Amino acid sequence: xxxxxxxxxxxxxxxxxxxxxxxxxxxxxxxxxxxxxxxxxxxxxxxxxxxxxxxxxxxxxxxxxxxxxxxxxxxxxxxxxxxxxxxxxxxxxxxxxxxxxxxxxxxxxxxxxxxxxxxxxxxxxxxxxxxxxxxxxxxxxxxxxxxxxxxxxxxxxxxxxxxxxxxxxxxxxxxxxxxxxxxxxxxxxxxxxxxxxxxxxxxxxxxxxxxxxxxxxxxxxxxxxxxxxxxxxxxxxxxxxxxxxxxxxxxxxxxxxxxxxxxxxxxxxxxxxxxxxxxxxxxxxxxxxxxxxxxxxxxxxxxxxxxxxxxxxxxxxxxxxxxxxxxxxxxxxxxxxxxxxxxxxxxxxxxxxxxxxxxxxxxxxxxxxxxxxxxxxxxxxxxxxxxxxxxxxxxxxxxxxxxxxxxxxxx
Numbered sequence: 489x490x491x492x493x494x495x496x497x498x499x500x501x502x503x504x505x506x507x508x509x510x511x512x513x514x515x516x517x518x519x520x521x522x523x524x525x526x527x528x529x530x531x532x533x534x535x536x537x538x539x540x541x542x543x544x545x546x547x548x549x550x551x552x553x554x555x556x557x558x559x560x561x562x563x564x565x566x567x568x569x570x571x572x573x574x575x576x577x578x579x580x581x582x583x584x585x586x587x588x589x590x591x592x593x594x595x596x597x598x599x600x601x602x603x604x605x606x607x608x609x610x611x612x613x614x615x616x617x618x619x620x621x622x623x624x625x626x627x628x629x630x631x632x633x634x635x636x637x638x639x640x641x642x643x644x645x646x647x648x649x650x651x652x653x654x655x656x657x658x659x660x661x662x663x664x665x666x667x668x669x670x671x672x673x674x675x676x677x678x679x680x681x682x683x684x685x686x687x688x689x690x691x692x693x694x695x696x697x698x699x700x701x702x703x704x705x706x707x708x709x710x711x712x713x714x715x716x717x718x719x720x721x722x723x724x725x726x727x728x729x730x731x732x733x734x735x736x737x738x739x740x741x742x743x744x745x746x747x748x749x750x751x752x753x754x755x756x757x758x759x760x761x762x763x764x765x766x767x768x769x770x771x772x773x774x775x776x777x778x779x780x781x782x783x784x785x786x787x788x789x790x791x792x793x794x795x796x797x798x799x800x801x802x803x804x805x806x807x808x809x810x811x812x813x814x815x816x817x818x819x820x821x822x823x824x825x826x827x828x829x830x831x832x833x834x835x836x837x838x839x840x841x842x843x844x845x846x847x848x849x850x851x852x853x854x855x856x857x858x859x860x861x862x863x864x865x866x867x868x869x870x871x872x873x874x875x876x877x878x879x880x881x882x883x884x885x886x887x888x889x890x891x892x893x894x895x896x897x898x899x
Contacts, residue, residue: 659694673820674827724795 601608708722 655694655697658690659698662691662694670816670820673823 607613
């Protein structure tokens, strides 16, 4: 065996016809790697030919003669010894027979498959059939009238979204005004209020829209009236879209608890089985989903962990809102108590002033009465002396008159 992996016949120096084998001695010109030559007296020379060419899968040769013409022999001999040539032909014939048998079996399997289903190898047509319903649905959605009238594809949705945003802004402005009025409390309670008809109409319209939305959401949440859970999951996605986004710092995936990961996997499997049961997805022979995009729905496809986190955040916001409302109500009650206490204090002060004024007036009246009585007593005492003197004078006058009257009668 030579170092370069090739073997060569080397003739003996004595000129004997029997070949001898040994190490390769490089000459002036190296023969090709696939050639084995003998320069001895026997003149034997043979060449390693190319490998048997691969026949087409579904094209078997008609006869061994055709195969001999088309394929090259594995090893071709050109030597005087006929035994080696016959052996090589036999080996080539057996190899061609095995290959022909395999080709015939493959062709029979191919014909059998075509007899059972002519479109068994038409993979493109099968995929087109799977996607045709989706394409037709999308086409009918884009052009409901069959494409006769060209309509905008996105403008209607944009106008609808703009109107919805306008209503949301009006609601926010109305809530802001109401919150300001509540914060003011009774600060301007004694002022006259003016409410225009347009404002009343706007409030009534917003209230009507809000009631309609609540009723529609209640119907969507009622899973008993739907055939499947599509509306329920769509409502969850819409609620998550309406919620404000909360920017959280990035967390490592390894920090996710194993229980939550298993719960997410279970829920994904449940959704997949439900979609398969409803016939919403297409499966192949291996029971695998052909197009996993069919498992997705409009909007965000959120996991249970995300939905749970958003629900917790929503509850946290509602709790904070309730705490804020309770705090504002407590402050308003405190302000009302302070105003009530101030009013009561003012009333007590007015009562005190009025009572003091009444007491002063009573004292003044009593003092005046006492002064009048004192004056009356003084005047009464003075009048009595004069009255006595007058009465004495009148008495003396009457007595004198009576004394003079008998004297006149006697005359």
